[in-house]
Amino acid sequence: MAAVPQIGILVEFNYEDLEVWYPLLRFREEGFHTFSIGPEAGKVYQSKKGYPCKADKSIDDVKAEDLSALIIPGGFAPDYWRRDQRFLDLVKTMFDSGKTVASICHGPWLLCSAKVLNGKRVTCFHSIKDDVINAGATYEDASVVVDGNLVTSRIPTDLPDFCKAIIKQIKEKQ
Template identity: 35%
Template structure:
């Protein structure tokens, strides 16, 4: 069965931080679904300008973490700042975490992890301006291209996308192997 990945975003995401992971996941055989409080399309930012529109596949109200295998949270300054004020979006992040499913957040997106109450005691990275917020929430901040702490994957910026994608795909493969072993032993 194909693993399904939710990409939770709204207007103001960093273009490459949504499109590049989405493309890498699809090339690796995963199904991606863009979920947003907006309908139709959302727009990102690229080089300080509004970017290309991205089709929204599912409304935030319809989204259910139990129907997906992992969550990707693109950054950009505007996107996570808007989403962290949305109770349903924050609860979705909590739901993925509580189920032990991979939660991958890049750039400013770790703000969502703070809002979901899942930073304390974890090793994380982010865009430099978010690091103090992570520390204040009890996280251990590192400056490296990817930080993996259990099911949580974080990266700093668009330059880190290859390592971010690799870490997420590795966790998805491990998750699929565990599921297959569980089915075989049942």
């Protein structure tokens, strides 16, 4: 039997409520081992609307080799992750090792700073479209864009397509 996929979802102050919680619950429903990863284990981070999410793990305790996929949600949280070398390193290592890296809304800000977007097809929230294009990506206005191990979406209502594409990719790799 294939091992249970391990899915990490980043969390931080000012996260977009549904973009953390919908994937977290959806991937658990799918039977994947799914956990939140924050700057500090056990700390509770408030969403943009104040909804709490406790970090199951600290970024210090997560290795790319142990994850099947990394989910980077939006809100203004990505502006914090991109300042922290630990998050940049995890994204870059996941990406370079061919693991699924999935990002929605403002999440691709972290991809811009992790320098993984050059030559890639992506989508994102429209306000950061110029940032991803300037980082070398080709922007597509679609509910989900899959380019190799990179999966991106635009907004909370894209979450069903986003999660479906991630689940498909994870199952194909099993």
